[in-house]
């Protein structure tokens with residue numbers, strides 16, 4: 108439940124992004140932006156020809172693409188909670204900013220809400236950065252942004268990048284896949300949608316059972332968010348969200364950025380995987396009493412395919428694109444994009460939807476990909492393009508293109524593929540035309556593709572509402588299909604310039620061929636199909652086949668019978684690490700190993716992932732937790748998990764949803780690279796006191812668990828002044844009469860048994876009361892109390908709730924206490940642990956970030972920059988020495 112409640116800690120680090128970003132070589136981005144020449148003759152010639160903009164609009168289009176982008180951000184978390192943080196912007200900061208005037212007397216424009224974003228949760232500001240730097244109200248606002256970003260209440264995100272999740276019609280309870288998810292801004296939006304309404308539902312359920320279970324509930328929970336029927340409908344698990352988001356990225360380092368981004372949402376309904384999306388493995392489901400089939404595979408209600416692209420819609424942030432853009436990038440990425448989309452459509456449930464998006468305006472990466480994928484999946488009878496005109500009515504957009512020409516690597520523009528073929532005949536095929544295929548061009552009149560209603564696609568251009576450029580389409584699966592191999596499709600197979608053996612353009616770092624090894628029936632069939640295809644087409648066409656294509660020739664069934672059990676078992680048993688097929692031919696004889704899967708280290712030498720082991724509901728440690736915290740019978744005991752091979756709770760106990768438990772258990776050792784799953788629920792604490800539970804509740808698990816903790820371990824707080832004391836004084840004393848200084852909670856905390864408890868900050872209408880609910884772990888030791896928040900979270904909260912920057916007080920450092928005595932003090936140790944955990948996470952994030960920045964040769968300053976850097980990296984991999 109509750110990613111709601113004021114989010115305070117359980118913070119995975121965020122790369123704190125200030126409004127003033129630093130560019131390569133430590134240079135202020137603004138300076139480097141201004142200095143960088145903006146223009147690319149080929150790009151301008153191509154888009155002037157194909158986008159169909161009039162002369163005046165063309166001028167606006169290019170002018171906008173050459174301006175720096177407004178800063179934008181989004182309030183994150185559950186809706187009620189996000190609105191509470193947003194209120195501070197509206198009531199505290201905007202009034203102050205609105206008073207500032209420029210030297211000429213004109214007023215500074217304060218941040219504005221993005222008109223088409225629901226509930227005014229997205230904002231942008233055009234204020235020049237020198238103004239932001241100079242004026243105190245801005246610096247207070249900037250502190251607020253940085254501090255809220257660091258605890259995950261605000262996400263910096265380019266506004267156009269917020270569109271794809273908004274058009275997915277994602278409802279609670281749905282099974283969702285984000286195929287190319289890093290760094291994770293859209294995945295964060297999706298995850299919030301998976302949890303929509305959960306806080307209200309859970310508290311309703313707690314209220315429903317309050318009398319029966321003898322547990323009082325808190326007032327004011329879930330207030331402020333009006334929920335539709337769909338959000339209220341996910342009630343089967345006492346209101347806890349039953350949906351699932353799998354966020355995937357093929358780049359290992361970037362997938363760790365993704366984890367950090369998503370961890371802030373503390374979701375037990377999230378899995379992160381690290382696979383090449385063109386070969387995304389089938390995920391097996393266990394048999395259930397209602398569905399006893401032994402070979403059921405996960406199918407998705409919604410899939411986001413925000414694919415790697417040339418990124419020419421992001422020149423406003425990635426100014427170097429002006430010089431780096433080449434027409435070869437789109438040509439090189441096209442085939443990967445088609446494969447990702449076809450794989451997405453295969454993995455959908457009938458009636459499910461894929462949203463395909465790019466931050467490029469090139470039709471080769473957009474309409475052409477849509478047309479190719481629809482054709483390979485069997486046409487419009489199998490896959491429909493849904494209208495988008497009813498989505499986000501205030502968003503200005505253009506329809507998709509119906510006709511377009513293609514620019515080759517030498518910047519020649521071809522109107523039709525027939526022209527290319529004619530030129531081939533006359534002059535031979537040169538390297539510049541090498542990648543061109545029929546399907547990159549607009550469908551021929553009268554062909555089935557010409558029926559595709561491309562006008563339903565959304566093209567968002569920079570000048571329309573001062574954003575970057577983006578392309579978005581919604582596809583719905585009408586029925587199961589058997590996808591055509593590329594070679595059979597009208598022509599996705601590139602013509603060779605003589606020497607070119609088509610390269611498998613997997614830009615990711617995943618192990619090619621994994622789906623054949625994932626233990627799934629689909630994997631087995633793919634192998635078999637690949638053999639058949641080879642036999643039918645023994646010579647030249649074979650070279651156009653890729654691993655992904657051979658992996659995509661069978662429709663997937665919700666439940667399919669295994670016909671060849673031994674073979675299946677062998678494939679399942681083959682460790683992924685041992686097999687790195689270079690071609691389809693290499694990929695065939697995979698059925699060899701009898702060894703159980705041992706995945707010590709993957710091919711790229713990446714870190715070993717600890718296994719996910721669930722512990723029994725009656726395990727001694729589960730029992731100890733249950734007894735100490737007087738857990739309600741409504742809280743499940745069979746979803747606790749640890750990350751070690753022994754399956755014994757050593758340091759941390761995690762918690763996941765039931766579906767994730769089933770998935771992680773069923774697919775263990777089958778080669779699927781799960782790299783994150785589960786919320787830290789309990790951490791082991793070295794405690795002396797008799798009867799004190801050694802498992803303290805971890806901040807990130809607190810919102811999930813707190814409603815089910817018995818009153819015996821709950822402390823309720825109502826006054827702002829009391830919380831302020833707990834925030835500033837890190838170890839308030841209880842001994843003697845000292846507890847009396849803690850006002851309303853003094854008596855309660857003095858009387859409560861030692862160990863971890865739940866501090867519930869309850870909302871009230873009092874002047875000194877809170878408007879929203881906050882829940883935090885509190886530790887009662889022999890002589891003192893400790894709010895279990897890392898120092899920086901305390902500071903952030905002081906700023907947020909009290910607009911206060913008072914330094915924290917550590918009474919252990921004053922009064923000449925013996926150092927040894929201090930070190931041994933339980934509360935002190937605890938605070939140290941909390942801080943050390945935070946530091947470790949921060950360090951990991953920084954390391955990942957630096958590593959990533961080095962790999963990509965770019966700066967990690969904005970979400971869009973991060974997206975683009977990767978796209979460029981991929982574009983250049985796919986298209987070496989294009990020009």
Ligand SMILES: C[S@@+](CC[C@H](N)C(=O)[O-])C[C@H]1O[C@@H](n2cnc3c(N)ncnc32)[C@H](O)[C@@H]1O
Nearest residue numbers: 287288289290291292293357358383384413415
């Ligand atoms: C445009 S970015 C995605 C941005 C992301 N959706 C977001 O909102 O933060 C494209 C991502 O695709 C990943 N990628 C590239 N090739 C891939 C492949 N074959 N399979 C999966 N991911 C891939 C890149 O590592 C990159 O992170």
